[in-house]
Amino acid sequence: MSQSSCDRCGKHSSLTRLYQIRGSEVSEYWLCDVCGRDVGLEPHSPRFAASVGDLLGALVHNGEETACVSCGTTFEQIRHTGRVGCAECYRWYRRQIVELLGREELGTEHAGRLPRRLALVKRLLHDREQLRGELEAAVTAEEYEKAARIRDEMIRLESEDERPT
């Protein structure tokens, strides 16, 4: 997928795609070279790998009013009303919203029910994460038979994930 304008300034320019990966959530943002430099990023520098969430948080704290890329809501408006303008606001202002809710960090999983399709994905992610931990522990303890069983279970989960729902 490609995009024709910068998520920050809306102008058309040479764009760089950034991925924000937090746990199971992957968000995609596009910044032009000018905005990239504005926020202190040089192409090909290691800082490009920094979390986009942190990057955008830094923009807000620099006193520059950045609005949600999708609906234009500012964080000040969210803080004032307790309301966001669209679902994208939750990604755009993730860290600030978590803070506003009075939490240090969200758990990796929401506690309530989820739509059926998403619940399956959540179960797969959860199981995979748990198995990965167990695999590492088994390898560290040199329990190779157990590690092989866990590896097989992970492969089985991968194939379950690929099955059409």
Added chain:
Amino acid sequence: MSDRPDTPWLWSAGPDSDVVICSRLRLSRNLSGEPYPGRADEAARGRISTELSRAIRGLLHDQHDDYLELEPRSMPRHAQEALVEHRLLEYPLPWRLFLRGPDSFAIGTIDHLRMVTFGPGLGLEDAMARLRRLDQQLEEVVPFAVSIDFGYLSTEISNAGAAFRASTLLHLPALSKVDRVGSIVEPESGVQINAEHPPADERTKESAAQESALYVVRSSAAVDRSEDETVANLEARTRLLVHYEREARAQLLATMADELDEQAHLALDLLRKSLSLPALEAVQMLSRARFGAVLGLVDGVGVETLTSLLLLSKRHHVLNSGTAHDDESVEDRDVVRANLVRELLVEWA
């Protein structure tokens, strides 16, 4: 005119309905990829309303149920307010409202969709099962905005997660009489208790709430709590209030049965004979009469009748009965209210 109101979930008998009048649950949902109502332009409103309306019509049509489809913003004010007082409608008024028995679907309020359902008495479990089924059926045909870590995404950030609220409506005349309502629910209990909205005008707000002895217990917002945990907590807190209310009733009955008997009979006499009945007096008398009826002190009138009258006698319900109009004076309304109560006490006896 004097048909019993078509809202049996508000007044009919259910679990613990000597104390709990009804239970109410609400789920908020938003379509993925669309701005929320406060940010939606005309085109987005059209898309959201069309997509959700189609899905809800399909759902209700498949179940062969009768339903109403309304545009609340174009309804007369007294009709809007009657729906609000029946707890079928909330402000801000939605773009579109579907009503099917105890279930309602409001499109375009604070969120794209708010689904509400009721159960008579302490009927949280059945209502929850019904609401969950509706939610699951809708999610098959419309994509709701949700993330794995936040949960369901809603306009109000405090509502994100389960995007779920639950409440119970209680009649607590004994606890109210001994002034103990506030002391039973602790601040950290995950629920809040408030006097039900006043049935009379603002000037009499405080006393009306006290006299009606109607209270709402609401689940508090909690992003990290599941629907089932919220319901279980509300149910436990409500049961605690039910327990203490019954205990207080037994104590009052042991110490002042004659006085309660007299109060209930006087209240019922007044309701049967008044030619003019102000809202405050109506709720006071109906509350006393209902208290007498659940204690078995009065004959000839059912608890359900008094419960529905207690909810009916509010100002706009009277207006909506078809005999009064928006431009009538307070005195006129009091006469209409008295006529209505007198007639219904005979008809529903």
